[in-house]
Amino acid sequence: MFFVDTLDFEGLGNRSYLAGGPRAAVAVDPPRDIDRVLAVAARRNVRITHVVETHLHNDYVTGGLELARVSGARYLVPAAASVSFARTPVHDGDTVQIDTGLTLRALATPGHTPHHTSYVLTEDGRDVAAFTGGSLLIGGVGRPDLVEPRLTEELARAQHASAHRLADALADDVPVLPTHGFGSFCSSGAGGGNASTIGAERRGNAALTQDAATFVAALLADLEDVPAYYAHMGPANAAGPAPIDLTPPRTADADEIAARLAAGEWVVDLRSRVAFARGHVTGALNFEGDGKLATYLAWLIPWGKPVTLLAETPEQIGAAQRELARVGIDRPAAAASGDPLSWVRQGEDLATFPRATFAELAALRAATDPAAPAEPVVVLDVRRDSEHAAGAVTGAVHVPLHQLRGRLAEIPPGVVWVHCAGGMRAAIAASLLDAAGRTVVAVDDGFDAAVRAGLT
Known part of the structure; x- marks a missing residue:
């Protein structure tokens, strides 16, 4: 049989x-x-x-x-x-x-x-x-x-x-x-x-x-x-690919993480988008280990750029390392796990940004005086072209996630409320914007909620 x-x-x-x-x-x-x-x-x-x-x-x-x-x-x-x-x-x-x-x-x-x-x-x-x-x-x-x-x-x-x-x-x-x-x-x-x-x-x-x-x-x-x-x-x-090497990467301390960021390398935080928004290393990027990690990280990163991985546990580092090796990102430069406070040097704080829903965006728009806005609100849609064409938030700027890194200068000044179809890609985009020094709000919501809120 x-x-x-x-x-x-x-x-x-x-x-x-x-x-x-x-x-x-x-x-x-x-x-x-x-x-x-x-x-x-x-x-x-x-x-x-x-x-x-x-x-x-x-x-x-x-x-x-x-x-x-x-x-x-x-x-x-x-x-x-x-x-x-x-x-x-x-x-x-x-x-x-x-x-x-x-x-x-x-x-x-x-x-x-x-x-x-x-x-x-x-x-x-x-x-x-x-x-x-x-x-x-x-x-x-x-x-x-x-x-x-x-x-x-x-x-x-x-x-x-x-x-x-x-x-x-x-x-x-x-x-x-x-x-x-x-x-x-x-x-x-x-x-x-x-x-x-x-x-x-x-x-x-x-x-x-x-x-x-x-x-x-x-x-x-x-x-x-x-x-x-x-x-x-x-x-x-x-x-003919070389054999895979899944031995654990070297452990990085706070000084090494800071040095790698200063050198322009990528530090990737694998934690959930909720945990990342609550507190993260300034300059780190959020690619959830439970999402489409390999696809989006490999798509966005300059090919060959060293990667340092951050996660709650060594097991999460190992799982991400395995997934990334499947797309040719073979060896993380370093890694760290545990308490995020251990990833920053003494006296430094973790960075944060807020998360929100489409209903909260609609309420903000309704309460804002167009004649005298306190600070411009920019809605950024990072979905693919076909998704945007099927329905979009009125007045949103559209830059697909995979193009965002090269088009950051096109995002108008103001507080950027970034959304996708469900939250994962918005979190990646929010981390890119946050690392670039923009004030950002990650819309962690399904796009059907935008329709219900009257935003389209």
């Missing part, structure tokens, strides 16, 4: 898989921290005999090369992917035996990348799972614009054709097991959900319900900005 175990990576919105039989297994699109895959294999008491990549990933650093080395498995990579290491090249139609009666078949499904390949797991001649990577997702497809701008439309058409190839080749009850589409910026038009089948996608996925021209036009129209760090992921994966 076969099994498929799913490894979720919520911060990045991705999944990896371990699938196999009683004795042997294949790892599909493994993460950089391969200990998670090895632990699943150990619990199953199976040997990893094959490691496969559906494509060269643009949103995270793979652990495939190292997992193959450690486990002695064959490393299967699409033949057309240009890489700098030895691997077993995979062509359309290739099959490998995973265990008795259990085989894996390659299906060329270009679109997310030109070389993208899906893999179909077959038990005793019956297809039982389709690992679709960045091709057919749950309710959508992988983005076609991450390789080369001139190829985007061609790859969008290829996505449509690849989705139909999968639907034509597989029965309705075959589970669809993608790598992307659970919050990943590698996905486009994903409809959500945690599980699906070929039949469900045939009925509800635009790639399978629309003609090619309609689908491509809609897909291209919905593409949004690409996280800046994606530019570094493909080259890292093509070169």
Whole structure:
């Protein structure tokens, strides 16, 4: 009897898989921290005999090369992917035996990348799972614009054709097991959900319900900005990533934290946005460890800038270090945990800023005399373009979060009330503004409350 175990990576919105039989297994699109895959294999008491990549990933650093080395498995990579290491090249139609009666078949499904390949797991001649990577997702497809701008439309058409190839080749009850589409910026038009089948996608996925021209036009129209760090992921994966190093970073005292800030390095506070607003090191930036830490920190930070991590516990430092390593931020320069007062030098105070709701913003606007305002109130919307276009606070300045660091000079003078759709991105933005010396209020509220408050 076969099994498929799913490894979720919520911060990045991705999944990896371990699938196999009683004795042997294949790892599909493994993460950089391969200990998670090895632990699943150990619990199953199976040997990893094959490691496969559906494509060269643009949103995270793979652990495939190292997992193959450690486990002695064959490393299967699409033949057309240009890489700098030895691997077993995979062509359309290739099959490998995973265990008795259990085989894996390659299906060329270009679109997310030109070389993208899906893999179909077959038990005793019956297809039982389709690992679709960045091709057919749950309710959508992988983005076609991450390789080369001139190829985007061609790859969008290829996505449509690849989705139909999968639907034509597989029965309705075959589970669809993608790598992307659970919050990943590698996905486009994903409809959500945690599980699906070929039949469900045939009925509800635009790639399978629309003609090619309609689908491509809609897909291209919905593409949004690409996280800046994606530019570094493909080259890292093509070169062959180095093994991960998760040993604890050096401990920084208050003097070192201050020195690193003075040197222009990033000090990142991983605590909740509530705790950060209540008291933080002046100049530190707030990226919640429980949020989309790797995505937003890697997106905003100048690539290669040293990072010092602050958290309540060493375990939180370790979890953040692991997540950041998945996107190539390998070694924190230093770290500190415990009481935030220990992060500032004697005689220095922690910085603070207020949090508020949309109702409080509405009340402030209603009470302010427009003829003689005490201090200008600036509303800053840091949501993405599509979110802003769907509805916005009247009079708000719109600068998407990922552009804010380079556009701080555009924010008008006054007290900046910064908001997003739920609070997390607003907290990051508030910390950036606070570090730049602006007076800020973080709106920690859902955007539906702005509508109820009459602000839109």
